[in-house]
Amino acid sequence: MSIEKDTRPAQDRRVRPAWIPLGAFFVLALLLAPIARLPASIALAGIERWGGLPETITWERAHGSVWDGGIGGLEMPAGPLGGLQWNVRPGALFHGEFHADIHWTPPGGGELQGILGLAGDRIEIAGLEGSLPAAALHQWDTGIPLVLDGHLQTSGLTLRIRRDGTVETAAGTLSWQHAAAGLPRPLPLGEQRATIRQQDQGLAIDLDAAPDAELAITGTLRLDLRTQPPGIDGRVELAPRDHADAAITRLLDNHLDRDNQGRYQWTTGSAP
Template identity: 30%
Template sequence: MPRALTYVLILLAVIAVALFFLPLRLAVGMAGLEDSRFSAKAITGSVWNGRIEGAQLGPFPLGDLDAGVRILPLFTGELLMDLERAPVAGDAGLTATVGKSGNRLLVEDVTTVLSLGSQLAPLPASAIELQAASISFAGGRCQSASGQVRVSLDANIPGLNLKQGLLGNAECQDGVLVLPLQSGSGMERLTLKLQGNGFYTARLFLSGSDRAWTLLLPTLGFRPVPDGYAIKVAGQLAR
């Protein structure tokens, strides 16, 4: 074997070994996660088979995740990382692919349920469920969005049955991520808007004029509007 070819093979072997043991923490930074309100208590293992403990996206806890970088997209200049938390009793688990393609931050095929806690208070929303949701941002602007979203409401309002929550599909409007959701009857509508800097607005509209609402809804933060009542909140997702 020619000496030059031997050197090339040795070099390739060294590169392969280095890549195999490349730490996952480095890939997390390269994927742009640390610039997108993502944090974790610990990141261990290699880029191909790693572990992220105590993962958090802004105010949303993601738990302990298995993580691994996809090999083939690297050849096209994309860094894509698969994340998974196995489902257990009382926990729907999580599957998602996150990463970077050029200047675009990608979140693809997310399926999970996130607890909203008091994030949207006093709007009575308790959880948000994502089904195969995909979103991309570039320069702080929403570039593309798809997938089904359901928001669960924690409110006991006479005349309303909101147990199934409000359902819709993610979309981009003028660089803003928009979730236009509604109930099965279409009489209740929730519009969530999220900008790249984490600033959000949420407006819940209830159509109707139930007598009990006159006294109850203002105490919950709603105000009368044409054809019903509405409540609107605004804020910024915490880091």
């Protein structure tokens, strides 16, 4: 008898905590249910009214709910961004974070899908996959003076940045398939590739070309997102291969110096 009386409180202590997460989940579900059904248009109007979004970001229409919705006709100073859809992942809310599956459809064609995460002063894009036509870059203020062709393909692109611009994590690849660029017509360059990584709290982009590409573009660009505008530092080597269009060499001769091995160097910032 005395053994049962002594062990029962210990058993109660082991059982009682199991109900706490269940109760917290039930209460949180009751609180979130009205918010989840709130139309996205009303929520965005409230955020805009209270200054939660910059005035330079506009949109034409919103549909769905806060939980599962989207906006169309999205505009930013850099240019039109098209449509954005989201689907919130509720599990992250229990850890004080916000995660949502996003689907972006730019006006120039193509699509990108990934996961958007917000936690404290960090923003993260994870598992970004999709493709865009290279010509779509011209609708944004990129400053690229050449006519572009081909498709940009992302694979496993992940980026986590602090609000001050410090890059904590960067990984993934971006390939420019059937790449072509030039004036007045795009010239075939072959497949170009880029791998991103974190370096010294900034973003490093390593450039490389496929073995059969007409133009071998290699080098590294480094971006410092903590400054406005972002700082850029890099050294890139461009080497036309034997089967490249002769117009590529003429185009490079007009803008860059060639060394005695037929390679062209482009540097920016303080790169050695």
